Amino acid sequence: MRAIRVQAEAFDPGAELARLEALGGGAVASFTGLVRGDGGLIDMTLEHYPAMTTRAMAAIAETAEARWPLIGLTLIHRYGVLVPGDRIVFVGTASSHRAAALESCAFLIDWLKTAAPFWKRERYADGRGAWVEAKAADDEATARWQAR
Amino acid sequence: MAIEILYFAWVREAIGADAETVNPPAEVTTIAELVGWLSGRSPGHAAAFADPTRLRAAIDQDFAGFDATIAGAREIALFPPVTGG
Numbered sequence: 001m002r003a004i005r006v007q008a009e010a011f012d013p014g015a016e017l018a019r020l021e022a023l024g025g026g027a028v029a030s031f032t033g034l035v036r037g038d039g040g041l042i043d044m045t046l047e048h049y050p051a052m053t054t055r056a057m058a059a060i061a062e063t064a065e066a067r068w069p070l071i072g073l074t075l076i077h078r079y080g081v082l083v084p085g086d087r088i089v090f091v092g093t094a095s096s097h098r099a100a101a102l103e104s105c106a107f108l109i110d111w112l113k114t115a116a117p118f119w120k121r122e123r124y125a126d127g128r129g130a131w132v133e134a135k136a137a138d139d140e141a142t143a144r145w146q147a148r
Numbered sequence: 149m150a151i152e153i154l155y156f157a158w159v160r161e162a163i164g165a166d167a168e169t170v171n172p173p174a175e176v177t178t179i180a181e182l183v184g185w186l187s188g189r190s191p192g193h194a195a196a197f198a199d200p201t202r203l204r205a206a207i208d209q210d211f212a213g214f215d216a217t218i219a220g221a222r223e224i225a226l227f228p229p230v231t232g233g
Contacts, residue, residue: 033233046232049156049225052209077232089233109233117206117225118232119157131158134229 001072001094002065004057006048008080013090016074020094023072029101030092031109037084040125046079046088049117053077060111064093067107068100075108077118110141151218153186155196156227159203162196172218179205180214182224197226204229 001023005011013032020028035044057075064073072094082088091108095101120132154167176185180200187197197203205212206225218224 047157048232049154049206049209049227051223052206052225055209056211113233114230115211116232117156117227117230119228120231121157131228132231134231138231138233 001074002061003074003076004054004061005076006050006053006057007076007078009078011076011078011087011090013087013092016076016090016092020072020074020092023094025071025094025096025101027096027098027101028072028092028094029105030090031105032087033089033109035082035084035086035088041084042123042125043081043083044088044123045081045121047119047121048077048079052117056116057112060108060115063111064104064108068093068095068104069097070095070100070104073104073108075112077112077116079118107145110138110145113138114142151221152223154223154225156225159196159227163190163192177217177219178214179207179212179216179218179224182218183214183226186226202228 017028017030061073061075070093074092076090078088091105093101093104122132123129150169150171152169155163160166172182172185176182183197183200187194204227207216207221208223
């Protein structure tokens with residue numbers, strides 16, 4: 001089972017986990033990313049490149065499926081305006097093996113951060129607005145999977 | 149040949165448009181040369197492309213390096229490093 005969704009709407013991690021658990025694999029791992037309210041953040045706007053986004057996410061999923069014995073994989077990424085506390089991204093994996101579920105989940109979120117065409121613009125209470133700069137730490141997190 | 153150029157995030161804001169159709173001259177053969185050529189179109193383009201190390205590109209919806217050839221490309225996107233997740 002592979003589910004990839006790019007959507008403006010909120011999602012329910014409980015429902016997503018239930019779908020993965022129903023596959024009967026014995027191991028489900030997940031990651032939910034939330035908007036942090038650091039520094040007086042009012043909201044964040046996520047822009048993406050629609051024609052490329054789903055393709056890039058499918059390529060990331062294929063790489064994970066080739067690397068770990070997965071029976072289920074769910075990737076959800078939101079776009080549009082989000083406020084602190086909103087869920088922004090979900091990665092879920094199901095497998096018969098604990099390590100495969102955990103490692104592939106970590107791999108997928110690292111790759112989503114560097115290989116899916118999304119950009120964040122933040123807006124602060126003091127009027128500041130800025131595009132989030134890519135972090136070297138994100139590239140390093142992705143690179144560590146290539147070194148293995 | 150006409151190529152659709154797409155801009156995202158601050159590149160789009162600097163240029164003031166999310167897309168344009170261009171016909172680069174034959175001597176423009178790579179992404180790096182295309183960016184250099186596009187820089188001459190307006191002050192906004194020049195500002196957006198002043199530091200190419202801050203830019204990333206995709207050709208027909210696949211990431212591409214600045215040395216990639218643009219021959220046969222239908223859609224080229226120029227944008228900052230991605231920050232999703």
